[in-house]
Amino acid sequence: MKEDTLIEVQGLQKVYSGKRSLFTPSKKVTAVKDVSFSIRKGETFGLIGESGSGKTTVGRMILRLIEPTNGSIIYNGQSLRDLSNKEMTSLRKEIQIVFQDSGSAFNPRKTIGAQIAHPLKKFGENQDPQFIHQQVLKMLEVVGLRADFFHRYPHELSGGQRQRAGIARALILKPKFLVLDEPVAALDVSVKAQIINLLIDLQKEFQLTYLFIAHNLDLVAYFCNRVAVLSKGEVIETSSTIDLFNNPKHEMTKKLLSSILTLEGDLGEVYKKRSVI
Numbered sequence: 001m002k003e004d005t006l007i008e009v010q011g012l013q014k015v016y017s018g019k020r021s022l023f024t025p026s027k028k029v030t031a032v033k034d035v036s037f038s039i040r041k042g043e044t045f046g047l048i049g050e051s052g053s054g055k056t057t058v059g060r061m062i063l064r065l066i067e068p069t070n071g072s073i074i075y076n077g078q079s080l081r082d083l084s085n086k087e088m089t090s091l092r093k094e095i096q097i098v099f100q101d102s103g104s105a106f107n108p109r110k111t112i113g114a115q116i117a118h119p120l121k122k123f124g125e126n127q128d129p130q131f132i133h134q135q136v137l138k139m140l141e142v143v144g145l146r147a148d149f150f151h152r153y154p155h156e157l158s159g160g161q162r163q164r165a166g167i168a169r170a171l172i173l174k175p176k177f178l179v180l181d182e183p184v185a186a187l188d189v190s191v192k193a194q195i196i197n198l199l200i201d202l203q204k205e206f207q208l209t210y211l212f213i214a215h216n217l218d219l220v221a222y223f224c225n226r227v228a229v230l231s232k233g234e235v236i237e238t239s240s241t242i243d244l245f246n247n248p249k250h251e252m253t254k255k256l257l258s259s260i261l262t263l264e265g266d267l268g269e270v271y272k273k274r275s276v277i
């Protein structure tokens, strides 16, 4: 493993077995066949592919929310699959996730403040209530939400505000690595740009490394340093963003690239600022 690598995934595979619901017959699904990539410290690595290509499964295996069937995940020199539950719990502070829909990831009956505080209460060393309260207020400010959002409930927030709160919750334990699972897919175009710009600022401020999962390339050009394209559970192309845009090798990549031509409004402005294409 190179010194500047934070995470290396090798030969990752996931076969789901059994029923997903009462009404579907039991059958094995190979969601991830063979996925390998490595992510350098401080970069944003894009994992792109059509719906059902296995992106979310890969992201969740890295967090060990889903157990891989095969393969290895090396984080900072440690094999995550060989860690005990206790060791994994302490590492979990360093690896966090932001979901596509923070709305459903929040408990509708608890305030935003209480939910941002939750990881600190569960994993934090300092359990002083005053300290935790201060940390939450600081985090709200960092993500651009006023202090009075502490007492609000999830349904009182807009989609963009909820996503900011989801980012605050993911950052409260001061992680090093964030899995961003389609974090802006459900947002309006102008709000997408705001959240992506926030993530870029936070990456600089907190020296974060990102795995950015998306089903198309519309933000990759602006946001990612390197990209892996996933199709049917396999990586079909990995390259720097510049090479991917200038010299796509795979038909699927070309197809995904054509989607960015439809960009308009604020996101179009975001692209004009970009220097690589």
Ligand SMILES: Nc1ncnc2c1ncn2[C@@H]1O[C@H](COP(=O)(O)OP(=O)(O)OP(=O)(O)O)[C@@H](O)[C@H]1O
Pocket (backbone or CB within 6 Å): 016, 017, 019, 020, 029, 030, 031, 032, 049, 050, 051, 052, 053, 054, 055, 056, 057, 058, 215
């Ligand atoms: N718990 C499960 N049991 C059985 N099959 C599953 C399960 N979760 C996902 N799958 C299947 O595995 C494949 C990959 O799913 P996954 O959600 O990882 O893809 P994805 O690329 O993230 O898709 P999307 O962009 O739609 O979220 C799909 O065929 C999906 O139906």
